[in-house]
Amino acid sequence: MHVGTWGLAIIVTVFVSWLMYRYLAPASWKEWTRAGVLQAFIIAFYAEMYGFPLTIYFLTRFFGLDLAWNEGGNLWAQLFGTPTAHIIAMLLGYSLVFLGATLVAEGWRRIHQARRRETLMTDGIYAIVRHPQYTGLFLIVFGEGVVHWPTIVSLIAFPVIVLAYTLLALKEERQMLEQFGDEYRAYRQHIPMFIPRLNKLQQQEF
Template structure:
């Protein structure tokens, strides 16, 4: 297998993920311009978290794909191991893209890129959200895992997992506190029957 193949697969996945996100980012931008944000708990560290994630999941991988600057950290794998890692990476990216698209479609105008509540915000509890409270984050974890499997480099490969970890650990509890503040008992009950990024055992899926 050519060393170019997993890099191309990563690029295709990255482009598709951005294509899925783009219309939702534009819709949120219009909501911001219209002053439709009811509660915003964005702080200075939020921008630092986003920068860390961007560097780990986009900047460093793209540097690796398009330059030879960090080739010194390449991991030499046997052909069968490289092929297996590439196949698993492609599958993980495909699963992440499917979940990202589904979660965005079901959350629709309730999505915000950071810790915010919009004027029209409602608690979405159907579809994939009947099992997972944060399916978009689950999708990002899958894509970060795919990056580690596709980019056989000690720096670029794990950078996505390491870059996204602080976002997940810090932002998710803050988002859940805000949802609890706004939706009260309804959110508490919802939280008790769902998992964050993995389904809670015994939960029912409502399509």
């Protein structure tokens, strides 16, 4: 289905890269380094997904598995022997992608409101997690690169991306402490970094 469609790979890579730089624009050379890791993941992932499904290639060549190139080389369809596995993985994966994109967009909108007012943003999505944009990014990468269409590169890149942006979040928190002091320190004690607490989800109203 997807094998050899390099034109589609280029289009999707450009579009997803634009979204990344639109909502997660780097502000320093260190942030550009982390963005480079994510950019490399985007290029490699969609090249593998639409151009040459390397996951299936490695499985067949190195492990001696006799897998047919059906369903465009999707790993789940190959392993479970039915296209239904691909459909289920796609629905689950894109549900996570949609949720992640919503978090990124909402976090971006609220943080720009806070910057205009020069205040600390603690309501809305920021009353649930301290870094909703990075939580959203992790959900997008996990949903697309692990759940929907796992490849060799995406499985390796996911923990690298999580580590890179966790370090970036810690750096940003040090800057917030310098700017807001005890106000941010109290906020940090009550609001989790990436994973919301169940009681916070129950209390929050959008």
